[in-house]
Amino acid sequence: MSNALQAFGSMVKGWVTANADHYLRVVIPADHVLPAPENSAPLEPDASYFRVWLSEMFLSKSVDWGAQQFPAVHTEVTLTFGNQAEVTFSRVSQPPKDQIGKGVFLNYLLSELMPYKGGVVTIDAALIALKGEDYLRTAIGVLQQFSGLVTAPLGEALNIAGKLTIGTRDLLASTGGNIHLGWHDSFVSKGGDGGLVMKPGFYAVILGTQQQVEPEKLYVKDGRLYKGNDLQSASPLSGFDYMLFRIEGRKERDDWRLKTVDEPLKKAKAALAKDNNEEFTAYRKVSLVAALESPDYSETDRQRVIATIKQELKKLQESGLGVLGIEEGKSFDYAMSYEEAHARGPISSHEALADD
Known part of the structure; x- marks a missing residue:
């Protein structure tokens, strides 16, 4: 992998390490999810697919989001694809300008449906505070539109996917934007070493300490993060900036007519x-x-x-x-x-x- 393609992952890993004292990554247990997941078994190499979603993003008032500073989420998924050991697919997302003050954003697609071939799947995602004028929002919006062009069949989109990844990184670097919240994880197949087991589920990243958040009390209802003593009485988590990601797993494509x-x-x-x-x-x-x-x-x-x-x-x-x-x-x-x-x-x- 080139140095250019390594830069974003290294930046996110560095942020996670530097902020370890007031940052949490929580894997939500399947019995803490409502509706109960249909399948939470590990994905089988060469016999399954996955897709990544930003199920929910909540922005508290810890940052004054507005015209001079606005949020964008940049995500990269690196995996074995076809006969290539490491291919990176990226996507940039931003909330509509008129909704930034609302604080809650739901159901952003972060990757297309991709076959799981085993090996290591790495996911890097970051909420970036971008500083700039409206022209920068326009540039990010264009990249967001280009992200939507990287669709199945992905085999035909590898060239544009690579250029999009590098172009997005160059733009984000030129703005001087800072990571506000990040997620870095590596996933392996069942029985492997060196990462989480690749399976469907929810993963929360939260700006808060273990004592403040009490991760054992976190639940997911209808794709949103809740906190409470049990699933029924839990209420929406507030007071912390967080992102709730979902890895969707499937056995078959429902769009096989590529x-x-x-x-x-x-x-x-x-x-x-x-x-x-x-x-x-x-x-x-x-x-x-x-x-x-x-x-x-x-x-x-x-x-x-x-x-x-x-x-x-x-x-x-x-x-x-x-x-x-x-x-x-x-x-x-x-x-x-x-x-x-x-x-x-x-x-x-x-x-x-x-x-x-």
């Missing part, structure tokens, strides 16, 4: 309607190869996507209707269950391209 796979698939279906077997064969192969090589799928989902492509095309071939046999907006379910695909393991190129 454009790199779906566009040639649609062309293969159109070729069937024209009874053009040569075009059909070519586009079928392009779609299957895209699914086979895409870094956006887990190995388990890759099996399922390839099986689904084949099933859809086979059904249309048997119907004799081609693309005309598809109802508008209809989407077939996965052709293979998660359990079956998981049991089969990674698919080979021979299996992926076979006529079955």
Whole structure:
């Protein structure tokens, strides 16, 4: 990793170390969360996905946020992606100008859905107090919009993701902004050493001491941080600046029709309607190869996507209707269950391209 790409993580780690006496990072136990989480089991490498959210940010009156100083949250997630050992995806977020005085901000997306391949996943996030005029807010707003361009398929967005990370760091450094609150953690798979176990859950970072906050009394209700003697009687935490993060875990993509796979698939279906077997064969192969090589799928989902492509095309071939046999907006379910695909393991190129 380049020195430029290391700078932000080092800055956040330095802040956490320097502020250890009046800063807390709290992992919220699953039995302190309402509604109860559907799944809090560790994520399995090559068979799961994750996404990072800023569930809640609360700003007390400890800082006079306003025209000359405004908050922005910069987040970087570094992980193994595809065949690259370390890829960093970043996102910058800022509250709307007319809401800064309200103090509470909810549900900011900090990363896209990404396959978990194991290894070490590092998350660095910082609430930065930026000093400047309205033009700086505009510049941050532009970066926020560009952050939204880094979407699935992420494999096609690696170039812009890298430039966005460096550009954001350069802008933040040029403003002289200071970290007001930071989070740095490294996550590993179950049984690994050197970090927290990678699993769904809530993580709170709070400007306060253990004696002041009493972390064992912290709860999460509907994505917000509460404090009390029990889950039912707890009330919203106040009096401290804090950020509440959530790691979302999934076994499968609900958006598996990535454009790199779906566009040639649609062309293969159109070729069937024209009874053009040569075009059909070519586009079928392009779609299957895209699914086979895409870094956006887990190995388990890759099996399922390839099986689904084949099933859809086979059904249309048997119907004799081609693309005309598809109802508008209809989407077939996965052709293979998660359990079956998981049991089969990674698919080979021979299996992926076979006529079955």
